[in-house]
Every structure is written in C-alpha cells, then in structure tokens.
Amino acid sequence: MTPETRTEAESAGPRARRRRIYMDNHATTPCDPRVVEAMLPFFTEKFGNAASRNHEFGWEAEEAVTDARARIAQAIHAADPREIVFTSGATESDNLALKGVAEMFREKGNHIITVPTEHKAVVDTARYLESRGFEVTWLSPGSDGLVDLDELRAAVTDRTILISVMFANNEIGVIQPIREIAEIAAEKGVLFHSDAAQAVGKVPVDVQEMGIHLLSFSAHKIYGPKGIGALYIRRRQPRVRVAIQMHGGGHERGNRSGTLAVPLIVGFAKAVDLAVDDLTNGEIDRIRAMRDRLLHGITSRLPECHVNGSLEHRLPNNLNISFAYVEGESLLMGINDIAVSSGSACTSASLEPSYVLKAMGVGDDLAHTSIRFGLGRFNTEEEVDYVIERVVQTVNRLRELSPLWEMVQEGIDLSKMDWTGD
Amino acid sequence: MAYSRKVIEHYENPKNVGSMDKDDPDVGTGLVGAPECGDVMKLQLRINDDGLIEDARFKTFGCGSAIASSSLATEWVKGKTVDEALSIRNTEIVKELALPPVKIHCSVLAEDAIKAAIEDYRRKRARAKAGESGKAPDPVETSNSARGGE
Numbered sequence: 001m002t003p004e005t006r007t008e009a010e011s012a013g014p015r016a017r018r019r020r021i022y023m024d025n026h027a028t029t030p031c032d033p034r035v036v037e038a039m040l041p042f043f044t045e046k047f048g049n050a051a052s053r054n055h056e057f058g059w060e061a062e063e064a065v066t067d068a069r070a071r072i073a074q075a076i077h078a079a080d081p082r083e084i085v086f087t088s089g090a091t092e093s094d095n096l097a098l099k100g101v102a103e104m105f106r107e108k109g110n111h112i113i114t115v116p117t118e119h120k121a122v123v124d125t126a127r128y129l130e131s132r133g134f135e136v137t138w139l140s141p142g143s144d145g146l147v148d149l150d151e152l153r154a155a156v157t158d159r160t161i162l163i164s165v166m167f168a169n170n171e172i173g174v175i176q177p178i179r180e181i182a183e184i185a186a187e188k189g190v191l192f193h194s195d196a197a198q199a200v201g202k203v204p205v206d207v208q209e210m211g212i213h214l215l216s217f218s219a220h221k222i223y224g225p226k227g228i229g230a231l232y233i234r235r236r237q238p239r240v241r242v243a244i245q246m247h248g249g250g251h252e253r254g255n256r257s258g259t260l261a262v263p264l265i266v267g268f269a270k271a272v273d274l275a276v277d278d279l280t281n282g283e284i285d286r287i288r289a290m291r292d293r294l295l296h297g298i299t300s301r302l303p304e305c306h307v308n309g310s311l312e313h314r315l316p317n318n319l320n321i322s323f324a325y326v327e328g329e330s331l332l333m334g335i336n337d338i339a340v341s342s343g344s345a346c347t348s349a350s351l352e353p354s355y356v357l358k359a360m361g362v363g364d365d366l367a368h369t370s371i372r373f374g375l376g377r378f379n380t381e382e383e384v385d386y387v388i389e390r391v392v393q394t395v396n397r398l399r400e401l402s403p404l405w406e407m408v409q410e411g412i413d414l415s416k417m418d419w420t421g422d
Numbered sequence: 423m424a425y426s427r428k429v430i431e432h433y434e435n436p437k438n439v440g441s442m443d444k445d446d447p448d449v450g451t452g453l454v455g456a457p458e459c460g461d462v463m464k465l466q467l468r469i470n471d472d473g474l475i476e477d478a479r480f481k482t483f484g485c486g487s488a489i490a491s492s493s494l495a496t497e498w499v500k501g502k503t504v505d506e507a508l509s510i511r512n513t514e515i516v517k518e519l520a521l522p523p524v525k526i527h528c529s530v531l532a533e534d535a536i537k538a539a540i541e542d543y544r545r546k547r548a549r550a551k552a553g554e555s556g557k558a559p560d561p562v563e564t565s566n567s568a569r570g571g572e
Binding site for chain 2: 325326327329330333334344353363364365368400401402403404405406414419420
C-alpha cells in the first residue's frame with residue numbers, strides 16, 4: 001500500500017495555502033458576495049432601528065425591512081407579507097411553531113404528530129412538549145426515508161393539533177410528500193408545520209398551493225448570513241395563531257419581540273431572490289448534474305456503496321452514501337482537503353451514529369460508514385471530479401486496511417459473527 | 423476534531439498492516455470490537471517457542487485514532503516477550519498518541535486485541551500439547567468468534 005502522496009503545499013506545513021473544497025452545503029453555505037454587498041449599507045449609514053417611528057433613520061430601516069419581507073413572502077408564495085415573522089434562524093422558527101401552536105391550542109388537544117428523522121430542532125422541541133404533558137406520535141419512515149401517508153392518516157385523532165414534517169431532510173435530502181401530508185391535515189382540521197430550511201431555493205416551495213400552515217426556513221442555507229430566519233404563519237384559511245415565545249417590545253406583530261436585525265434581513269431577502277432565481281435559470285440543473293456525476297463517478301468505481309434514502313424524492317444537491325467496511329471518520333481524515341460530513345458516531349460527541357439513518361432502519365454498521373455530500377452554488381465540475389478521485393482512492397486504501405472487507409472477501413458472513421463489542 | 427501529529431502519522435503511514443495465516447500454530451489472532459460500534463481490530467502475532475513476539479500484523483475498521491492505536495500496538499509488541507506485551511496498558515497508548523477522552527476506547531480496544539491474540543495463541547498451544555499427548559486436537563476452529571477462538 002502506498003501512502004498518499006502529499007502535495008507540496010501540504011508538506012510545507014499547515015500555514016501554507018492548500019486546496020480546500022467545500023461540499024458540506026447542508027451544514028451552511030458561504031455568503032454570496034451579492035448578499036454581502038446588499039447588506040453593507042445597513043451596518044453603517046442605514047443603521048436605524050426599524051421600530052423608530054420618529055426619524056428618517058428609523059424610516060429607512062423600516063422601509064428596507066418592509067421590502068425584504070415582501071420579497072421573502074413572494075418567494076414562498078405567501079398571500080401576505082405579514083405572514084412572515086423574522087427569527088434568528090430555522091431552529092427558533094421550529095421552536096416557535098411547535099411550542100407556539102401547542103400552547104395556543106392546548107384546550108383543543110394535546111396530540112402532535114412528527115417523525116424521528118426531523119431536525120433536532122423539531123425532535124427535541126417535541127420531546128420537550130412530551131415532558132410537558134403533550135402526546136407525540138413518532139411516525140416510522142420507510143427505508144427510503146419517506147413518511148407513510150396511511151400511517152399518518154391513522155395517527156390523527158380528535159385530540160391532534162399539529163403535524164410537523166420537514167420538507168427535505170438535512171442528512172439524506174429526502175423530500176417528503178408535502179402536498180399529500182397537507183391534504184390529510186386539511187381533511188382532519190389539523191395544522192401542518194414544515195421545516196423547509198433545506199428545501200427553499202432547491203425545490204419550488206409554494207405554501208398556498210401546497211397547503212402549508214407554518215413553514216420554517218433560514219438564510220444561511222441559501223448563501224445568506226447566519227443568524228436570521230423566518231417562520232411563515234398563515235393568516236387566512238385558516239388563521240393560525242401561535243403563543244408568544246419571546247416577550248418584549250411587541251415586534252413582528254407581537255409574535256417575536258426583539259429589535260429587527262436589519263442588515264441580516266436585507267441579506268436574507270437578497271439571498272432568497274438569488275436562490276429562487278436558481279430554480280429557473282439553470283443553476284439548480286447544474287447542481288443536480290454535478291450530484292449525479294458524483295454519484296455515478298463513485299458507484300461505478302467502488303463496489304458496496306449504499307445510497308441512503310430515496311434517490312427519486314431527493315434534493316438535487318444531496319448525496320448520502322455508506323461506504324461499507326470503511327468507518328466514516330477515517331474516510332473524512334483521508335480526504336481532509338474536502339469538507340463533507342459523516343453519520344459515523346466518531347464525528348459526534350454522543351458516540352451514537354446518525355439517528356436519521358437509524359430511524360430509517362439502516363444498521364449501525366452501515367451508519368458508521370456514511371458520508372453526506374452537499375453540493376452548492378460555488379462547486380465546479382472539476383471539483384466534483386477531484387472529489388471522486390480522492391474518495392475512490394481513500395476508500396480503496398482503507399478497505400485494504402479493513403478486517404471486515406477482508407472477511408467479506410473470504411466469504412465470511414459478518415452478521416453471523418460473535419462480536420465482542422456488542 | 424484536531425488529531426495529534428502522531429495519530430496522523432500512523433493513519434497516513436500505518437505500520438505492519440496485513441494478515442498472517444490464522445491456522446498457523448505459531449500465530450495468535452485477536453479480533454475485537456464490533457461493526458455496529460464502529461471499531462473492529464484484528465491483531466495477529468507470530469510467537470516463537472521462547473515466547474518472543476517475532477512479528478505483528480493488524481487490520482482495523484475504525485476512526486483514525488483506532489487505526490493509530492493498533493498500528494502503534496504492533497510496533498510496541500514486536501520483539502517483546504508475551505508477558506511484556508501483556509503488560510502494555512491502554513493508558514500508555516493514550517499518552518503516546520495524545521488521544522482525547524472520546525478516543526480512549528480506541529486504546530482500550532488495542533490493549534484488548536493484544537490480550538485476545540495472546541490468548542488465542544496460548545489456547546492453540548495448549549490444544550497442540552493435548553494433541554501430542556495422545557488427544558486429537560479439536561478440529562473445529564472457532565474462527566467465527568471475534569475473540570479468535572472460544
């Protein structure tokens with residue numbers, strides 16, 4: 001086995017500039033320079049408080065926020081800009097949606113339906129509500145990561161107040177049947193919340209046509225700044241109300257107090273504009289083509305690669321593969337010039353592999369070998385080809401080092417082994 | 423997580439990677455860990471009649487720290503007597519590789535692998551002795567156990 005050859009830059013030490021490829025766009029994205037440019041005046045000249053009603057500084061800030069709110073509302077096809085409530089991000093939006101609805105509708109019922117593959121912001125908020133006396137039904141997603149609509153329908157009771165199912169998953173990119181879930185919610189008179197942090201700007205999102213009542217999303221997943229997000233709260237058919245979670249000066253029509261982060265809101269709106277353009281200007285097709293190139297480049301050269309989650313119902317920028325018999329963190333270490341994520345336990349503090357993969361029935365052995373690739377606006381085809389090379393090379397090297405790979409080549413059934421670590 | 427220089431060195435240039443014939447009477451095989459836990463180490467030792475470890479080989483499925491721990495273990499046991507090898511503690515591996523607390527289990531696994539390989543070797547020897555004294559050696563090599571016998 002030949003050790004990987006180091007590039008000159010690597011040998012020159014950590015301070016030397018070396019190639020870095022960012023392919024972890026589900027975690028976050030870099031700010032688009034056009035977004036930064038739009039934000040800049042609002043840090044300095046136009047620094048006013050949007051709630052200051054008595055002077056020009058306040059007015060110009062308010063005007064910028066009003067304009068941004070309208071553009072963001074339009075991007076998700078909200079009927080009214082007042083349906084957009086700015087928050088610090090999708091986590092806060094999820095908290096406001098779940099806790100806000102739970103508290104507001106406590107008289108009506110105490111039952112919430114969600115899925116264990118949700119983002120932690122929903123999972124942990126739902127668990128918190130369970131600890132406060134609410135009942136939560138956790139649906140079982142299929143091995144493709146999709147919600148079973150019959151199971152959902154059967155789970156609704158006359159005590160159900162909310163269904164919360166994410167638009168697209170952050171690990172496996174699987175897109176849920178949002179319209180069908182909304183239909184069930186409407187049929188049963190239950191509110192429907194969806195976390196669309198990964199979906200906005202990747203696939204069309206239309207809250208009216210799709211029948212969504214509450215929608216969480218944020219700026220930093222779409223080349224906007226960190227620290228700003230929104231919760232769409234429908235005002236008509238039905239009018240949705242949430243109990244206040246942040247008390248104070250009554251900003252955002254009382255839904256979320258706190259001085260508005262004007263520069264971030266302006267950046268958010270610019271990011272949303274650009275992301276929505278991407279859906280029609282060919283950019284998202286370019287990203288999908290790169291994702292498919294990555295998938296075929298890897299799987300045509302490496303045996304025993306398992307794609308996690310439905311390939312059909314999937315974000316165009318996501319790929320999640322388990323490289324059997326190669327532990328995920330060791331693979332990340334081998335391709336450390338490429339930023340991707342692993343579902344391996346070793347990459348988290350908990351020592352448990354990905355709970356999303358576990359909920360879909362992926363065994364812990366394969367979960368430990370999973371890698372998430374998240375393509376984005378600033379990736380190139382040339383980078384994809386480089387990533388394919390590096391991944392194939394490193395997986396092959398680590399399989400040569402893997403006792404499991406050796407045993408499988410010898411025809412040993414690993415599932416029949418009496419392992420010591422169980 | 424940042425890795426220590428030594429972990430990276432072992433990960434990039436692991437020492438003594440490979441396999442020996444597990445049916446060789448002079449070879450003890452230790453297989454510890456589980457795929458579900460994200461670490462499996464296979465350590466093999468060739469031990470001569472004087473109880474000296476002449477050679478060591480490993481293969482590891484696991485994170486960089488697990489690979490480094492097993493690579494280091496093979497380096498340390500080579501040339502040692504069985505008793506000396508058994509006295510290697512995981513804490514020494516932790517110290518040498520500067521492993522953070524979440525990676526201590528990797529060093530434990532390496533210590534376990536050394537013990538399992540020696541145990542396997544001793545079991546084989548005992549069986550061979552029993553065979554010499556008239557009893558037939560147990561024909562069933564329980565290679566399907568991760569302890570390398572048992």
